[in-house]
Amino acid sequence: MWPVLKINTSCYRAVTRLDLSVRWVSNNATIPSNLFLSPGEWKNLPPNTILQLHEERKFKLGPNYQPNVDELEALYSTSDFTGQTKNQIKQTYQSHWAANISKKGRQKHIKVKKYSPNELKHGLRPFQFDDLPTSVQEDLDDIKETRYYQRIAAFELPQLIKFRQEYKPVDMKQNPITYKYTTYMGEEHPNSKKVVLSCRTSELGLNDKQLHKFKLLARTRYNFETDQFKMSSEKFNEPLQNAHYLHDIFQKLINESKDLSMETFEDIPLDTRHIKSQNLRKRKNGKTYKFPEEWNRPEDAPKEMINILKEIFN
Known part of the structure; x- marks a missing residue:
């Protein structure tokens, strides 16, 4: 993660939140959506807009983000607004542009990747807490689907009564197959x-x-x-x-x-x-054996015990 510009003021947080909504809602026609790609055009803009463009540039470019001298010059103009000196702003921004200074001590401009309008259309606008999380949206989709079928059951299924017919069993003599x-x-x-x-x-x-x-x-x-x-x-x-x-x-x-x-x-x-052989296979697999009558020994059968419940209820 790149170091973030630290601004110790509560007034900045309130103003940037306000400007964030104004930028994307009311001033969308005056400030281009791809202005964050051109730091050289940030001059003479309000300080809160410059700070917002700085955060927007870091968020949207992600791993492709690189420091820019024009961006640093624009951040210098926010010194009075944020209450930080230019040296403090430079120290915070130092880790971004120190490696991009030439051996002769001259600052060089960094080429920023140019995004097409299609690439900026989906997934590049920063999350402004103006939508529900993904898990909640999935729950809402389930609720919408359930209510859709409930509406069908409540309003459309009763209309099927006019198509109701008496059930008549199929006549097997006319339709035997x-x-x-x-x-x-x-x-x-x-x-x-x-x-x-x-x-x-x-x-x-x-x-x-x-x-x-x-x-x-x-x-x-x-x-x-x-x-x-x-x-x-x-x-x-x-x-x-x-x-x-x-x-x-x-x-x-x-x-x-x-x-x-x-x-x-x-x-x-x-x-x-073929039917007799099928029956023999069924008997063999089921192991249904008939007990021989000559094996019966009724004299060895256990004696019947007294049924107390039968004696009581009779």
Whole structure:
């Protein structure tokens, strides 16, 4: 950090605070916003304005700030206003410009970086305690968002009453087919493209011969215990494509089942081995064993204890 010019007077603090607001609010048209880059033009300005430009130059230039002889000459003119002598001002400013004096003892001007208007537009105005901190602004944003949805709930949602309709369950006889989609909210998953088609064969409107042929063609996709036909597809990348593919396959299966001109397949029994094997696997994984009746020994069973609560309430 560069040494700061010390001014021991309370009057200066009050005046500079006042001039700070006047400079940025009322005198913005008379004093250019980039005047701090040209210390040579600070002459004949009021002392409080010179001090403000000095602080502004150090703040906005930051690491690029370098002492300037014109700036020091302008600070000399504030001696009567601040109550400090020129020697005191020079000693305070010494660390800035001592290293920039040539070997011949002549003072040289320092080239100051020229900022474009776009660079001075954002983030270069010093904080004047005229805005809320970042944490408070975040809390206010949360409150604004909450109130936004509260206004929607209070004023817009009641208007949806005019679109209210009575719920009627889906007639499974008219719409026997069900499509099942899987969605993983907020993330991508390879299983999200999978679509499952299911229906009950008794609701397809087929006669006994057509239904038997349909079950034979379905093979392992038909469960004779639940009368449920099910098939799935994840062949395509989009769920809608898989749904259309399942619809086409199911339509071909229905058309083949209705066509009894060539063969009815009445003499072929229904294959149920895949369902029986599924049940065996479930029993094996669940470890459900039936206790043999010949192992029962009722004479060794523990004697029943007296239930005091039952005796009292009875």
